[in-house]
Every structure is written in C-alpha cells, then in structure tokens.
Amino acid sequence: MSVTGLSPNFKVAFDANSQVFSLAGVVRPRSVDEIADSIAMLKQAIDDVRGVLYVDVKRLIQMNNTAFHAFVRVALDACRARADLRMVIVTSSVVGWTTRMFGHLNQIEPQITVEVYDSTFYPGQSFVEDTSFIPILRTQTKMTWRHERSILPRHGLRPGIAIADVCCGIGDFAVLVQKEFQPARIVALDHSKASLAYAREVATNFGITDIEYTYGDASEMLLEDNQFDFVSCRHSLQIFNEPELLLKELYRICKPGGRVYITNEKNSHCLGEPRAQSIQWTYNEVAKLFSHFDMDVELGPKSRRYLADAGFDDILVESFMVTNLDGDPQDFADVITAWENVYAGEMAVRRGDTPEFIERFRQGFRDHIFAALHPKGYAGWPIWVASGRKPT
Amino acid sequence: MDVGNSVPAEAAFEPLLQFEMEMGTFLSEWQHCDHLSTYLARMISHNRADPVRHSNFFSSALNELLEVSFRGGTASGQIGLSIYRHGPVERVQITFPCPAEQVPFYREAVQKIDRSDAHARYLDSISTDMAPSRESILLDLAINFDASIRIEESTSPAVTLIVDLPLEGLVS
Numbered sequence: 296m297s298v299t300g301l302s303p304n305f306k307v308a309f310d311a312n313s314q315v316f317s318l319a320g321v322v323r324p325r326s327v328d329e330i331a332d333s334i335a336m337l338k339q340a341i342d343d344v345r346g347v348l349y350v351d352v353k354r355l356i357q358m359n360n361t362a363f364h365a366f367v368r369v370a371l372d373a374c375r376a377r378a379d380l381r382m383v384i385v386t387s388s389v390v391g392w393t394t395r396m397f398g399h400l401n402q403i404e405p406q407i408t409v410e411v412y413d414s415t416f417y418p419g420q421s422f423v424e425d426t427s428f429i430p431i432l433r434t435q436t437k438m439t440w441r442h443e444r445s446i447l448p449r450h451g452l453r454p455g456i457a458i459a460d461v462c463c464g465i466g467d468f469a470v471l472v473q474k475e476f477q478p479a480r481i482v483a484l485d486h487s488k489a490s491l492a493y494a495r496e497v498a499t500n501f502g503i504t505d506i507e508y509t510y511g512d513a514s515e516m517l518l519e520d521n522q523f524d525f526v527s528c529r530h531s532l533q534i535f536n537e538p539e540l541l542l543k544e545l546y547r548i549c550k551p552g553g554r555v556y557i558t559n560e561k562n563s564h565c566l567g568e569p570r571a572q573s574i575q576w577t578y579n580e581v582a583k584l585f586s587h588f589d590m591d592v593e594l595g596p597k598s599r600r601y602l603a604d605a606g607f608d609d610i611l612v613e614s615f616m617v618t619n620l621d622g623d624p625q626d627f628a629d630v631i632t633a634w635e636n637v638y639a640g641e642m643a644v645r646r647g648d649t650p651e652f653i654e655r656f657r658q659g660f661r662d663h664i665f666a667a668l669h670p671k672g673y674a675g676w677p678i679w680v681a682s683g684r685k686p687t
Numbered sequence: 688m689d690v691g692n693s694v695p696a697e698a699a700f701e702p703l704l705q706f707e708m709e710m711g712t713f714l715s716e717w718q719h720c721d722h723l724s725t726y727l728a729r730m731i732s733h734n735r736a737d738p739v740r741h742s743n744f745f746s747s748a749l750n751e752l753l754e755v756s757f758r759g760g761t762a763s764g765q766i767g768l769s770i771y772r773h774g775p776v777e778r779v780q781i782t783f784p785c786p787a788e789q790v791p792f793y794r795e796a797v798q799k800i801d802r803s804d805a806h807a808r809y810l811d812s813i814s815t816d817m818a819p820s821r822e823s824i825l826l827d828l829a830i831n832f833d834a835s836i837r838i839e840e841s842t843s844p845a846v847t848l849i850v851d852l853p854l855e856g857l858v859s
C-alpha cells in the first residue's frame with residue numbers, strides 16, 4: 296500500500312495464517328493521519344490473532360519517531376487490554392537502530408519481546424560464517440580468477456559501471472574486480488563479520504579505499520532497487536536453503552538491462568586420476584552431507600532454471616574446470632585440504648558420522664590431492680557460471 | 688548519558704559539508720526532511736567502514752533533527768546545516784529560525800537530556816505520549832544513537848543544535 300506523501304516503498308502487510316504483521320521500507324510521516332490505514336491494519340491484526348502476534352520489522356529501513364510512537368501506542372494499548380496477548384518484534388542485526396528502539400518496549404511491557412532474527416537463520420550458517428572458511432575462500436578465488444577474468448566480460452562486466460558482489464566472503468573477488476575493471480562503484484556485502492573484517496584489512500593493505508564493504512543479509516538487503524549494472528553472487532546460492540529468495544533480492548537491486556552473475560558448483564562432479572573411484576565416492580558424499588544441512592552444492596547446472604524462474608532473460612550459461620594444471624598444483628591441493636578440514640573435520644562430525652565413515656570420507660580428499668600432485672595426474676573442480684539480464 | 692566529557696576538542700573536528708536553504712523553501716515540502724537526510728547521509732558515509740549501514744543510521748538521526756526544524760521553524764531566514772567529523776564521531780550543527788518565545792523550550796529539552804532520569808523519561812514518553820515531543824526526539828537521539836547534544840543561541844530568534852553522533856562505533 297502507499298499513502299500520499301509517504302515513500303512508495305513503505306509496505307504494510309498482515310498474514311493471518313502465520314500471525315505476522317510486517318512493516319517494511321521507509322516510513323516518515325508528518326502526522327499520524329498519513330499512516331492511519333496501517334495503524335488500522337495493525338489494530339485489526341491484533342483483534343484477529345490468538346496467542347502471539349509477530350511484528351516483523353526486519354526490512355524496516357527508516358521509521359521516524361512520529362510513526363514509531365503511533366505503532367507503539369497501539370501495541371501497548373493492546374497488551375494492556377488483553378493479558379493473553381504476546382507480541383514478538385522481529386528485528387534484524389543489520390538495521391541496528393531498530394533493535395535499539397524496539398528493544399525498550401520490553402522494559403515497558405513484558406508481554407512484548409524483541410528477537411533479532413538473523414543470529415541463526417540458515418542451517419549452514421555456523422559453518423559458513425566461521426573463520427575456518429577463510430583459507431578455503433582465499434585459495435579458491437585465486438584459482439577461479441584465472442578463468443573468470445576472461446569470462447566476466449562476456450557476462451557484461453566492463454569498466455565504469457556500478458557493481459555489487461553479494462555474499463562477498465573475504466572480499467578478494469571485489470579487490471580483483473576493482474583492480475581489473477575499475478568500476479564506478481563497488482559494494483561488497485556479506486553476513487560474516489569475521490570475513491568482512493578480514494576483507495577490510497586486505498583492502499587497506501592493498502591501499503584500496505573504494506570498495507564499500509557492508510554487513511547485511513543477502514535475502515533482506517538495505518540496498519535500494521535498481522542500483523547496479525552488474526550483481527555477482529559467487530558460490531553462495533548453493534548454500535542457501537531458499538535460493539529463490541536470494542535471487543529475488545539480486546534481481547531487485549539490479550538495474551533494468553543490467554545483469555546478475557552467479558557461479559555454483561556440482562560437487563559430485565569433482566574428479567581425478569589416478570584413484571578416480573575413491574575420489575568420486577567422497578564427492579558424492581560431499582553432496583549428501585551438504586544436503587543434510589539444507590545446502591545444494593549440486594546447484595551449478597540448475598542455474599539456468601533458477602535464473603529463468605526469477606524472471607531474467609538473455610540467460611547465458613557456461614562452465615569451466617579448475618585443475619591442477621592451472622598453475623601451481625599445490626594451490627589445488629591446498630583447496631582440497633581446506634575442504635577436508637571443514638567437510639570431514641567439522642560438518643561430518645556435526646552430522647554424527649562414525650569414525651569409519653569419516654576416515655573413508657577423508658581418504659577421497661587425500662586421493663584427490665594425490666592425483667593433483669602426481670606427475671602424470673589430473674585433478675579437476677568444475678564450476679558453472681550463469682548470468683541473466685533483468686528485463687527493461 | 689555523559690554529555691560534555693565525551694565531546695572532543697572543538698578544533699579537532701574537520702568540516703565535511705555545509706548546506707543552506709531558504710527556510711521558506713524548506714518548509715514548502717515535508718519530504719525535504721527525508722530527501723535531505725538520505726542524500727546527505729550517503730555523501731558523508733562513503734568513506735566509513737560500512738558505508739551502507741552508516742548512512743542508514745546517520746540518515747535516521749539527521750532526519751529527526753530536520754523534522755524538529757521543520758515543525759518548529761519559521762519561514763523567514765535560512766536553515767543551515769554543517770557536518771563535521773572527528774574520528775568515529777560526526778557532528779551535526781543545525782541552525783534554524785524560530786519564534787523567540789520558543790527558544791527556552793529547546794534549551795530546557797536539551798538540559799533534560801543530561802539528567803540522570805533521562806532513560807526513565809524516554810520510556811515514559813514512549814508509553815504515554817500520543818505523538819513524540821521535541822524532548823522525546825532529543826532523548827531518542829541521546830539514548831538510541833548515543834548522541835551528545837548542545838544548544839547555542841544567537842541574537843536573532845534562531846536555535847542552533849550541535850549533535851555529536853558516534854555512529855561509526857555503533858555500526859561496526
């Protein structure tokens with residue numbers, strides 16, 4: 296809904312099934328009258344719910360005191376009138392002031408509590424946001440860049456444009472793009488504070504000051520609509536339990552006519568010679584292990600469908616293989632070692648696998664390393680690149 | 688809120704930008720508050736560690752100050768806004784013409800922020816006021832944005848609020 300004088304991206308909704316009343320966007324009215332409809336909707340929602348009303352403000356980007364007082368008034372009055380009512384206000388750690396502002400309500404009214412939704416919000420989060428991922432990401436990007444630097448221009452990357460790298464990890468891709476393609480603006484977003492801290496340090500060491508690193512949730516970004524000519528999201532769609540949600544956001548921030556660029560794996564297709572069988576067994580198990588944590592590391596070849604379903608046109612898909620022959624075979628081996636440490640050493644343990652399983656699981660990684668370092672060996676890691684254009 | 692002590696020496700603040708507008712023009716359109724705060728916040732945040740979130744936070748605070756000027760200002764003269772930086776702190780200095788008899792109310796509102804019952808007063812204003820008072824907006828800045836606020840008065844009927852916002856620390 297939109298009311299005269301209010302920002303068109305202020306959205307109010309009530310979902311009776313989940314008992315969620317949500318406020319999103321920018322709401323800075325001059326007087327309460329301008330938000331009378333929304334206030335009425337909240338009152339109606341309160342009348343309809345039994346038990347708990349969830350008030351979702353995680354995408355509330357701006358709210359002035361006038362609106363805050365008006366909504367809070369209704370909430371407090373309702374709690375006073377109905378002892379059975381509980382309200383949970385769901386905020387995001389990204390929009391810091393909402394947590395602070397709404398946080399006071401619990402001191403006034405114990406029936407109201409505040410939850411920060413993104414402290415644990417996707418199944419694989421604890422692995423992915425952990426610092427043990429840093430060495431993996433670092434070596435991986437070093438190896439994929441050799442291929443991607445020549446692939447990227449085919450997918451629309453060129454100098455002088457506005458770029459967002461969503462789920463940027465430790466930010467090395469942003470640094471490489473910045474150096475090679477001199478964008479007019481580059482924003483790099485991730486939800487791991489550890490990775491971002493690392494990214495900022497790396498950028499500082501390289502004397503790079505123009506990358507806007509930002510903490511955020513890729514599925515609920517603060518970035519405005521239609522801002523970027525090129526939006527990249529590398530190796531990350533595959534770790535979301537709901538890739539569609541993420542794609543919708545990538546689409547939203549992309550300019551009409553701009554392109555969204557995604558890279559993903561199909562882990563079961565990692566390969567090596569000699570010892571092909573053991574290697575293949577382990578990577579099939581990698582795919583199963585990730586799916587146990589609701590992550591689809593087989594997503595690569597599904598990219599075309601995901602992009603089409605998200606509304607993109609002019610979809611381009613290609614694949615490349617990172618191999619032990621790309622550069623120093625030891626780099627390849629280092630990536631595999633990092634995988635072994637996290638996948639066998641942490642994730643399988645967390646799943647509750649037996650020591651026998653874990654040993655066999657580890658063996659495939661060791662065999663992959665053996666193949667990579669073998670003088671006549673060959674080891675590969677295939678990656679799917681896909682991009683689509685946001686229709687004008 | 689420990690105002691005063693935390694305010695770094697005047698000279699250390701570097702000017703980032705200055706802005707002036709005819710008060711009549713400013714008052715012609717409520718949306719000016721939103722547009723100016725969004726735009727200026729983005730400009731001054733670009734070299735903060737997290738520009739996107741810094742600008743979101745800063746815009747929130749600046750918008751409240753602009754709204755205070757909008758609601759309390761008179762159409763003669765100019766609204767002036769200067770933003771300075773010192774380390775993790777941005778200083779907003781906003782001057783706007785207002786009726787002479789209003790000046791004491793601003794002074795009083797600023798003084799109350801320093802009192803030990805500020806937090807209780809803020810909670811009280813959230814739980815009882817229909818619409819936020821000038822005082823509760825300043826308390827919001829002090830409590831939710833860790834702002835330190837001072838007031839300066841000039842001979843002409845105008846108010847200058849000097850608000851130090853240590854947002855860089857809050858954001859990251």
Ligand SMILES: C[S@@+](CC[C@H](N)C(=O)[O-])C[C@H]1O[C@@H](n2cnc3c(N)ncnc32)[C@H](O)[C@@H]1O
Pocket residue numbers: 417423424432433435436461462463464465468484485486487490511512513514528529530531534
């Ligand atoms: C597999 S890594 C890929 C990182 C980087 N693109 C690369 O290729 O090196 C996935 C990244 O997604 C980030 N991530 C996961 N969920 C996120 C979310 N909801 N919002 C933002 N970032 C998220 C993680 O913190 C992690 O850095």
